[in-house]
Amino acid sequence: MKNGFLQKKYSECVKKNKKYDGLEKVIDSGIRNRESYEEILEEYMEIKVDVEKRKPGYETEISKMEEAYKNQENEFNMKFKELLSRESEIGNNVINSKTGKAFGEREVNSMIERQKSRASELADTRFTYLKRRNILNHLLSKLYELDNLGIGYTTIEYEQMVIERQGVLEKLDEREEEIRKIRDKCFTYVAVLSHIKESIASIARDIQETSVLLSKYSEIQNYGRYATMKRKLERDITRKHNIQLRESGGLLAHPDLLSKMETDILQLQFFKEKIECLQAEVYLQHTQADMIKAFLKRQRNHSQSPLGSY
Numbered sequence: 001m002k003n004g005f006l007q008k009k010y011s012e013c014v015k016k017n018k019k020y021d022g023l024e025k026v027i028d029s030g031i032r033n034r035e036s037y038e039e040i041l042e043e044y045m046e047i048k049v050d051v052e053k054r055k056p057g058y059e060t061e062i063s064k065m066e067e068a069y070k071n072q073e074n075e076f077n078m079k080f081k082e083l084l085s086r087e088s089e090i091g092n093n094v095i096n097s098k099t100g101k102a103f104g105e106r107e108v109n110s111m112i113e114r115q116k117s118r119a120s121e122l123a124d125t126r127f128t129y130l131k132r133r134n135i136l137n138h139l140l141s142k143l144y145e146l147d148n149l150g151i152g153y154t155t156i157e158y159e160q161m162v163i164e165r166q167g168v169l170e171k172l173d174e175r176e177e178e179i180r181k182i183r184d185k186c187f188t189y190v191a192v193l194s195h196i197k198e199s200i201a202s203i204a205r206d207i208q209e210t211s212v213l214l215s216k217y218s219e220i221q222n223y224g225r226y227a228t229m230k231r232k233l234e235r236d237i238t239r240k241h242n243i244q245l246r247e248s249g250g251l252l253a254h255p256d257l258l259s260k261m262e263t264d265i266l267q268l269q270f271f272k273e274k275i276e277c278l279q280a281e282v283y284l285q286h287t288q289a290d291m292i293k294a295f296l297k298r299q300r301n302h303s304q305s306p307l308g309s310y
Contacts, residue, residue, distance in 0.1 A: 080119070084112055 088108055 084116070087115070088112055
């Protein structure tokens with residue numbers, strides 16, 4: 001009874017807490033388990049007190065049952081002895097059909113002793129049977145208690161709860177591993193943040209130094225712009241002066257035209273000399289052609305004369 005009651009309470013507690021998520025729920029379930037355990041202990045103490053109160057009555061009933069058992073045993077023994085004495089009397093008066101004589105006292109006593117031994121064997125067998133039957137009933141009740149955790153609860157449900165508990169423990173281990181990883185990440189992020197803060201401070205110092213250099217360079221740039229504008233004004237003034245000089249100087253103000261004119265004059269002289277050479281060559285060729293013509297004419301005339309034909 002006590003085991004079934006405790007198992008029932010345990011199964012109820014496990015069923016109530018079979019689904020929880022996170023470490024806080026686990027702590028709450030532990031607190032609830034502790035409270036339920038204390039309640040079970042209180043109920044157990046109440047049951048124990050009740051059993052102690054009922055114990056004297058049970059002892060009285062047991063003593064009465066023992067007395068009744070002894071009385072029944074004595075009565076049975078007396079009746080059994082009377083039965084044996086009656087059987088011995090009857091056996092002494094019984095006549096054997098084969099011999100026609102009465103049974104002797106020895107034979108009757110041996111038959112009675114045989115009957116006593118068989119009766120004792122029967123009693124032992126019955127007692128053994130009762131003990132074995134009680135043991136069997138006890139084992140069956142134990143099996144029933146093992147199979148039934150309580151009213152409406154079986155071993156299959158208990159195994160299912162054990163499996164769910166194992167799954168929950170595995171989930172807890174996984175959550176603890178995740179928490180450990182998150183904690184490691186937090187430590188890493190803190191180190192990274194401290195490094196970033198140091199880098200930001202260093203960069204801020206670099207920016208300050210760079211801003212000082214930038215202000216210096218901006219001053220230099222402004223001075224350079226001023227000097228450039230001044231040089232541009234001077235260049236424009238010089239360019240205007242040069243234009244005026246070119247306009248007043250004519251061709252002298254255009255060196256490109258002068259150089260081109262000189263080049264053209266030299267080319268003209270070269271072409272003139274070349275033309276003269278070509279004319280001389282043409283004249284020479286005309287002279288040679290005239291000489292060849294005259295020679296050919298003389299040859300032709302000579303060939304047409306009679307002497308020439310002879």
